[in-house]
Amino acid sequence: MNDSLPDATATSAPIRLLIAAPRGFCAGVDRAIEIVERAIKRYGAPVYVRHEIVHNRFVVDGLKAKGAVFIEELDQVPDGAPVVFSAHGVPKAVPVAATERGLDWLDATCPLVSKVHRQAERQVEAGRHILFIGHMGHPEVIGTMGQVPAGAITLVETVEDVAELKFTDATPLAFLTQTTLSVDDTAEIVEALRTRYPHMVGPKAEDICYATSNRQEAVKAIAKECQLLLVIGAPNSSNSLRLVEVAERLGTPSRLIQRANEIDPSWLDGVTTLGLTAGASAPEVLVREVVERIGELRTVTEETVTTAEEKMIFKLPRQLAD
Template sequence: MDLPPLTVLLAGPRGFCAGVDRAIKIVEEALRRHGRPVYVRHEIVHNRFVVERLEALGAIFVEELDEVPDDGQPVIFSAHGVPKSVPEAARERAMPYLDATCPLVSKVHRETERHFARGLHILMIGHAGHPEVIGTMGQLPQGAVTLVENAAQARLVAVPGGVGLSYTTQTTLSVDDTAEVVAILRERFPAIEAPQKENICYATTNRQAAVKAVAARAELVVVVGAPNSSNSVRLREVAERNGSPRAVLVQRGADLDPALADGCRVIGITAGASAPEILVEEVVERLRERFSVTVEEVTVATEDVVFQLPATLRRPAPIAG
C-alpha cells in the first residue's frame, strides 16, 4: 500500500548549542581524567537522553552537594549556573569542582554584579524556579534582584525608592514576550538601564527565528525537547503563535503518535538547544512508519560558536604511574 506523502521541514539551526556541547564535554573529559564516578549537581542540561548516556559512562547526578561523598572525586555544576553559595560550600569541604555554566550565562552573572556594585536594583525577567534564574539571582544578596515573569507582573512590579534600576533576562526566553516586558518596564521606568548586549542568547534567538520560518508553512510543528527545558517549551509556543495550527513537544521518536500528522501535507520539526540530533532522526523515522517522507532543510542562520573547556581540562592530563 502506498503511504501518503508528507513534507518535513527541518528547522535550522536546531538542537545542541555551544554551551550545551561544552557542558557535556566537561562531564566526558572529567570522567576520562578522574575515572568513575564524577558527580553532577542537577541535570547537566535538561534532556533525559543526555543525562542517561552520561550516567552509563559513570556520572552520578545529585540535587545538592550534601549528597556527594568526600571521596576526592570532582563535582560539576550544570550549564544553567549556580548561586555563589554552591561553590563556596564546595570550597569549605575542600571538594574539587568544575563549573560547566554556559559562558553566556556567566556573562549575565558578571553584568548583574557590576550593576549591583553601582548601586542599581536589578529587575530580572525570567521564570520562577528555573535553575538559571536561581543561579543569577543567587549571585547577589537577597533582595537585590526582583523577578518579573511576564507582562502582567511588569505592569505591577514595585521597586525600591531612591535607587537606579537595571534589567537583565534569562537567556532562554521568548524573544517576542521579552520585548513586550521590556517595553512595559521602559515605559514605567524610563531611566532603567539595559544590558550592554541582549541577554537572550544567540542560540535561543536563532532557534526561534527558524521555527517561525517553518511554522509559517507547516500544519503541525514537532519540537524535540524536554518539558523542563525552557528553550524547548518556548519553541512550541513560538510555533503556535506564528502560523502553525498545532505544535507538540516530544522527548524522542517513541513519544510521537505519527497519526497526529494525518491529513497534513507539510509539518515542521525542530529541537531545543539541549536535544541531540539523534532524537530528531528518531522522530523522522517514526513518521516514515506512516508516511512517504520528503525532508527539506529550512536554515535561517549558520552557527560557528565554540566555547573552550575550563583551563584545568585543557591542560594535558597527568601520566599515571
C-alpha cells in the same frame, strides 16, 4: 523506537518534512557535556554532577552510563569526589561550599549565563536594584539570583508583573534576562519596563543567547507552511518550550516530544507539511530517530530550511583544557 505502531507508509499520502536549522545542541551544551566526559576520563567514575547537566533525559542517561552521578544538592557528594556544576549555573554559595569542603569542582555553566552573572554583580555594585526577566524556579534563574545579596533582584515573569512593581523614579534600576526566553515576549516585557521606568538601564547586548534566538527564528521560517510542528525537547527545557510557543503564536499547532515513540500517528492525519526542530539540549541522533519514525508512517520528502550558521565554540575550564 516503538515498533508496535502500525506502518501506514503504503496507504498514506506523502508528507513534506521541513527541518529547521539551526536546531539541537548549542555551544554551551556541547561544552557542558564535554566537561563531564573529560572529567570522567581524568578522575575516573563516579563524577558527581549537581543538577541535570542539560535538560535532556537521553543525554543524562548516556552520561550516567559512562559514570556520572546526578545529584541535586552538594551535601550528596562524598568527600574527595569530583563534582561538576550544570550548564544552567549555580548560586555563588555553591562553589564556595565546595571549596570549603576541599572538593575538586568544575564549572560547566554556559559562558553566556556566566556573562549575566557578572552583569548582575556589576549592577548591584553600582547601587542599582535588578529587575530580572525570567521563569521562577528555573535553575538558571536560581543561579543568577544567587550571585547577589538577597533582596537585590526582583523577578519579573510577565507584562502584568510590571504593573505590580512598587519602585519609584528615584530608585536606581537595571534589567537583565534569563538566556532562554521568548524573544518576542521578552521584548514586550522590556518595553513595558522602559515605559514605566525610563531611567532603568539595561545590558549593551541582548541577554537571550544566540542559540535561543536562532532556533526561534528558524521555527518562524517554517511554521506558517506547516500544519503541525514537532519540537524535540524535555518538558523542563525552557528553550524547547519557547519553540512550541513561537509556532503556536503563528497559528501552527505544535507538540513537544522527547523521543520518536511519543508520536501518535493520528497527529499526522490531514498533515501534508510537517515541521521539525530540536531544543538546544537535544542531540541530532534524536532528530534522525524522529525522521525515521515519520518515514515508517508516511512517504517523506525532507527539506532543511537554514536561517543562520552557528560557529560558536566555548573554551573548556583550564583544568581540562589539555
